[in-house]
Amino acid sequence: MGRELSSAVIFFHEAVASHLGMNAAEWKCLGLLDQHGPLTASRLAELSGFTTGAITGIVDRLEQAGYVLRARHPSDRRSVIVQPRNVRELRELVTPIFQSLGGAMAEIAGRYSSAELAAIARFFQETTEVLRNETAKLKRQKQPRVPRHR
Numbered sequence: 472m473g474r475e476l477s478s479a480v481i482f483f484h485e486a487v488a489s490h491l492g493m494n495a496a497e498w499k500c501l502g503l504l505d506q507h508g509p510l511t512a513s514r515l516a517e518l519s520g521f522t523t524g525a526i527t528g529i530v531d532r533l534e535q536a537g538y539v540l541r542a543r544h545p546s547d548r549r550s551v552i553v554q555p556r557n558v559r560e561l562r563e564l565v566t567p568i569f570q571s572l573g574g575a576m577a578e579i580a581g582r583y584s585s586a587e588l589a590a591i592a593r594f595f596q597e598t599t600e601v602l603r604n605e606t607a608k609l610k611r612q613k614q615p616r617v618p619r620h621r
Contacts, residue, residue, distance in 0.1 A: 487568055491561070492536060496521065500529050501538055504555040509542070511550050520606060 481495065488498035496519075503518050504510060510518070516526040530553055533539040537557055544550035580588060 483572075487565065490568070491564060493532065493538075496525075497529050497533055497538075500526070501533060501555065501561075504539065504553060505558065509552045509554040511544060511547075512553055513550065515553055520610065 484498060485495040488495045491498065493501075500515060500519055500521075503515060507518070512526050512530060513523060515521075515530070516523045519526065521529065530539060530541065534541060538555065538561065540554045540556050541551045542554055544552055583591065
């Protein structure tokens with residue numbers, strides 16, 4: 472069941488991203504900027520789990536699409552601040568998508584008691600923490616050498 476949920480969430484966000492002309496990684500990084508406000512590229516890499524090199528490519532594409540702007544860091548000449556742009560217009564595009572999802576999810580939630588919803592919320596909070604911890608653990612491990620087939 473967890474695998475199916477995970478795939479459904481990823482494919483939903485990939486569809487939202489595609490609808491906006493970007494990929495899911497770009498969409499989720501834009502979400503981090505919306506959530507946290509302007510960030511250094513290195514902080515965006517930390518929060519997303521992507522390498523700084525991958526973030527450079529993501530920010531390049533988002534900048535070309537008009538969704539972010541790079542600005543000089545005020546106290547670190549080697550760093551840039553990534554600022555979200557055109558947030559209002561982007562929200563106008565995604566609001567109907569998430570209103571539809573929210574309505575469908577509210578229908579499901581209406582079938583559960585307050586106690587059941589509290590248990591579900593705890594489950595998701597704990598699951599999120601486990602996923603963050605396992606992600607951090609995986610990033611600390613040496614990458615295995617995977618044979619490449621030609």
